[in-house]
Amino acid sequence: MNNEPENRRQTAEGGADGIERGGVFEAGNADAGINADTAAKDAGSYSLNDDRRVKVLSPGAMVARRFFRNRIAVAGLVILAFMFLFSFVGGLLTPYTEDQQFYRIEYQYKEYAAVVENDEFRFAAADGQSYTSAIHAQFIRALNSAPAASAAETPASAGAAGIVKPGAVGAGSLTSFTYRDTTYYIYRDGEDFYRVTLGNGTVVGIEYKDIISSSIAGQRLGFDFQYGALLAKATGESAFSVDGVAYALDEDGLVTRDGEEIAFISRYVVNALSPDVFISRAFQEELQESLMLARENGEAEFLFTDEAGETHEYVVRWRPSYANWQVMQETETRTYDTYASPSRAHWLGTDRNGMDMLTRLMYGGRVSLIIGFIVEFISTILGVILGGVAGYFGRWVDNLIMRIVDIFYCIPSMPIIIILGAAMDAMSVDPQVRMIYLMLILGFLGWPGVARLVRGQILSLREQEFMAATEAGGIRVSRRIFRHLIPNVIPQLIVSVSMGIGGTIITESTLSFLGLGVKFPFASWGNIINDVNNTFVLTTYWFIWIPAGTLLLMTVLAFNLVGDGLRDAFDPRMKR
């Protein structure tokens, strides 16, 4: 009974069309009402105006027929079916979860050490003597003011002097300086190696540029040893003895005692960047060789296996701004696999958090579709109830409800949602709760349109005879509205819901795009595209945002196409 008007009209139309166009059924462009196959098969057995030729379809079946004849609408339906499979089934099939992060091992050159070629004098005080940095400063000044000619004095004369013999005060000295009433004499013992003595020839300290470092951790090198070793190095000798012990010195600056390695002399200072790194002798030696190469090529690489047996690659590079050599160690770092390109493991790559893009898209589709449906559900329920009541009762009820509708129509919804979103940000609402709020807000702002639609339809429907019949039948009011009036509005409602879901998905994704809608860790097509705010992503990583945008566009388009097709199918009057 409730479907009477619709039913009658469509049946009549179907029948009429069928008879008129009986001859062109095989051509496949039958307009309504008759199953072409049946008609073609049965055409022979019934006379032309036999009623049995006309197969009467239910209104629903006719709508379906009209809908499925509309190719574009069917395309929309197919897309929708795909989207649902993709989002809901795809999420089950994918081996990853929504917020599973992936790592990759990256080889990075990390700064390991810095090498400086020492070009400043360092000093060491002799045992029991005081040779302070103030004296060191005086030494530098005296050396700089010393005549250039004498600085270039042949090392032979001074160098051959070896251990100082007592003699004339200051004899053979390069120059001298006085500090705190004490006169110090400087002797040049070799290239960049000076000995500072008192007037009586007592060695107070030495000044040197080559640096001697112990090969054995914890071993302290005495002054005499240092002096002896450095002197040997400066004068180019290959052996020396300190306190009666013989030491050998090779060309690389390695000091050995009976073949055992004691110390190492080098012009380079190697500073480890991290305090827990001990620069071993072997490493320094290795480094020294590379430095020679690096001097020629500007850069050198070498492999070194440390005591723990780990082999790393090292790169030595000259850094002009620091005036030092930078030693970089190649290390393995485990990082989030961000913005990985599409591969077999990740068909659409990974996003900025190292999560699988395809999986995120599937879960994002779920979120977008579910939000679309729930929001439309809320606003449709509200709209149907209020619109139905307004339309049925009329008068002041109608007036009141319609003014409320006017008010809600006038509320600028997008700014309001943005403000609420920002407020939820400020209150740091939990992402899940936030999603629920979002749905409620969108649903609550969306009902006035539905209410207007329902009211308009009901205003005309309630004047029809079948409503008089329900009144005569004594059916109670709520049943009259919701059982007899509303079902007649359902076609329009379905169309409005279908288009409304599309609109809601756009609104939701726009909000998520602005960072005010669905929040991480939940995925939504909008917040996936949000990454394009980073211009580098926009230009470089198409796989981050193009697929999400395309899915979004296709889904909304499909909802609109289906809605459009349904509208045509429900309302064939628009067809000529």
Added chain:
Amino acid sequence: MRKYILKRILLSIVIFFFVMLIVYALMRCLPTSYIESIARQKSQQPGSKSYEEWMAQLSAMYNMDKGILAGYLGWLGDFFRGNFGDSWYYTVPVIDKFNETVWLSFVMGLIAFFFELIIAIPLGVIAATKQYSRADYAISVIALAGISLPTFFFASLLKLLFSVKLGWFDLFGLVGRSYSQLSPWGQLLDKGHHLVLPVVTLVVVSIGSLMRYTRTNMLEVLNADYIRTARAKGLSEKKVIYHHAFRNTLIPLVTIIGGSLPGLFSGALITETLYSIPGIGYTSYHAMVGGDIPFSMFYLAFLAILTLLGNLISDILYAVVDPRVRIA
């Protein structure tokens, strides 16, 4: 007619009152840490009043110390007296910031609207006159695609294609780097150049609904009896469509176009934000996200007035354009 208009205006005022009441109540429920932070800032200046005193003064200034209804009436009174307050986010009077930005949005909206009209209406008419042809399907799908296109995605695509790949336009902003060195004419051109992508975005995104509206109305008119009569008279198809049908299609079109004119001032919130065009939409987006209550309230009131004005204009136009409509 005058009585009808008067009645509509009065109704609009009532609606405005309640809309802003809802908006105000919402705003009052937000955490208003902004006032507190301003008070804290001011109280820390040397020789200043204490935090509590500043807090009390600022709350009184923004009607925050009263209940929601009283506060709302206070705000409404200020609003109608033209006292819109100072923007918290921009630290200038709201009305100054508004005047500074609204015209840019209007110009942008107007250009976009113009293109929309000259593209959508002819296409809608073509689609209707050739219903179920290929052209009709193509136009319908394009219209639906335009409706379905999320602004931000389309804008990103345009940026990728025209700004990054082709390098024709800048990614963001209204003016180029060398703007200040240009002649006045050059500055105008520079601005125009930067508005191309936003306008294209606006047109494409909003063209669909007007196209569909035109098509639907044209179809309705084409099914009318007087068109059959015109055909029966033996008029040429051209005359039937452009003389008889199109003129009648204009009735609903003019009302909807008139109704959307005030909306040109409202600014394109999303598009302006995407392209960083400092129009009213972009300005208020930042004000809203930044919790700037005076500016947000003003903007929302402005939008509500524009909507009501649009409805009013379209209702009146409908009555004026179509003599068949008799006003109750």
